[in-house]
Amino acid sequence: MANVLVLGGGFAGVIAAESLAQRLGPGNRISLISRHREFTFFPSLVRLAFGRCGLEDVFFDLIHAMRSQRVELIQAEISHYNPDERYVVIPGGRFEKHVNYDYLVFALGRRLAAERVPGFFEHAHHLLTVGAALKFGEAIKGFHHGHAVIGYCQDARLAVPVYETAFALDRLLRARGERDRVKITIISPEKPGDLLGGAAIFPALQKALNEHGIDFIPDFPVNRVTQMKVWAGNRQRIDYNLLMLIPPFQGTLEARYMGITDSSDYIRVDRHMRVTGAERMYAAGDSVNFPGPKMGHMAVLQGEIAAANLAAEIEGREAEASYDHQLMLVIDEGGKDSIYLHHKLWDEEILDLRQGRFWGWAKQMHARYWPRLHALRPIELAEE
Ligand SMILES: Cc1cc2nc3c(=O)[nH]c(=O)nc-3n(C[C@H](O)[C@H](O)[C@H](O)COP(=O)(O)OP(=O)(O)OC[C@H]3O[C@@H](n4cnc5c(N)ncnc54)[C@H](O)[C@@H]3O)c2cc1C
Secondary structure: OEEEEEEEOHHHHHHHHOOOOOOOOOEEEEEEEOOOEEEOHHHHHHHOOOOOOOOOEEEEEHHHHHHHOOOOOOOOOOOOEEEEOOOOEEEOOOOOOOEOOOOOEEOEEEEEOHHHOOOOHOOOOOOHHHHHHHHHHHHHHHOOEEEEEEEOOOOOOHHHHHHHHHHHHHHHHHHHHHHHHHEEEEEOOOOHHHHHHHHHHHHHHHHHHHHHOEEEEEOOOOOEOOOEEEOOOOEEEOOOEEEEEEEEEEOOOOOOOOOOEEEOOOOOEEOOOEEEOOOOEEOOOEEEEEOOOOOOOHHHHHHHHHHHHHHHHOOOOOOOOOOOOOOEEEEEOOOOOOOEEEEEEEOOEEEOOOOOOOHHHHHHHHHHHHHHHHHOOOOOOHOO
């Protein structure tokens, strides 16, 4: 009997635990540790900020989902793990608790390193947590004229919500009859589309930005934020009245100093999602060191691959499942300019690029049905 411990109740952890439960016999024990008892569906946070969906579309009941897969959920915050004696540490006042394991799946996501941009906490909005998205939503309600600056910092590995926010803001202001009083600018440390998998997407994106009257400023690596001004270097600055920025990302701290992370604290893995230089340990999701954007569909696939190879290891078989780093995204523009891109990142090959109303609709349908496919019930329903 194997004792498998999954760390993290996000896309990667939930799928890894679910898949392990389906692959391993009931004699094995699978537990999942997560800070919260809710699963958060992050891709819906832009819609939440703009009041186009509610909390019931974002928070899902992890306890029920794990129980239905016969996975034990432990709601706790872990501080680190001990690879030699195989336990993770849950700090608790004077006494820390140890949770033992035989095999470990690390899926704690990434850290928002906003402290790398002085003034970020004081002046910038972001929408990478539910609380921050709701706060940004309140700011939008009170914003009627001036300059809205929306963008991402260097090492922010997520561009989709930047574009979706700019499009949603444009539509909202038009509906309110206030569009001519507001200038909307997207700022990016790179050229347009770079974080979305390269130049191929740019013409489609540029067309959509033009139609919405949204300006784009590339090569603007934000290095500080002051009241009403966002800076790149010492001289380049843009005045703003409303600012939403995706902060730099970094790997989480729980695996630091264990010799398994790169210089940005991301965990080094091979194509089988095995952690390089560690035994009986797999990692998946935003926490791993693959280049390019960090996306939920990648976390799901990596969680699946980690589970397949871990089950094989437990059963004494060779690892067979191999990960291929592909980007598959939809930018929901709210109408006919929504974009779908499928890009093989390791082979630099565009597999598909489409534009049309269907893709925004498909993304919303996916958000509605994906949680249900994985036994994740909206929190409100679960409490009835
Ligand atoms: C606004 C927004 C929009 C997005 N849009 C898209 C999109 O359109 N398409 C797409 O594919 N992706 C999108 N993403 C990205 C996607 O959400 C992430 O890539 C995905 O959530 C990564 O999954 P993960 O399981 O690796 O990490 P997470 O989902 O971050 O999960 C990590 C889990 O670990 C837990 N945890 C962390 N530290 C600890 C600790 N010390 N102790 C215990 N538990 C801990 C957390 O509570 C969480 O449950 C978006 C993200 C955001 C924020």
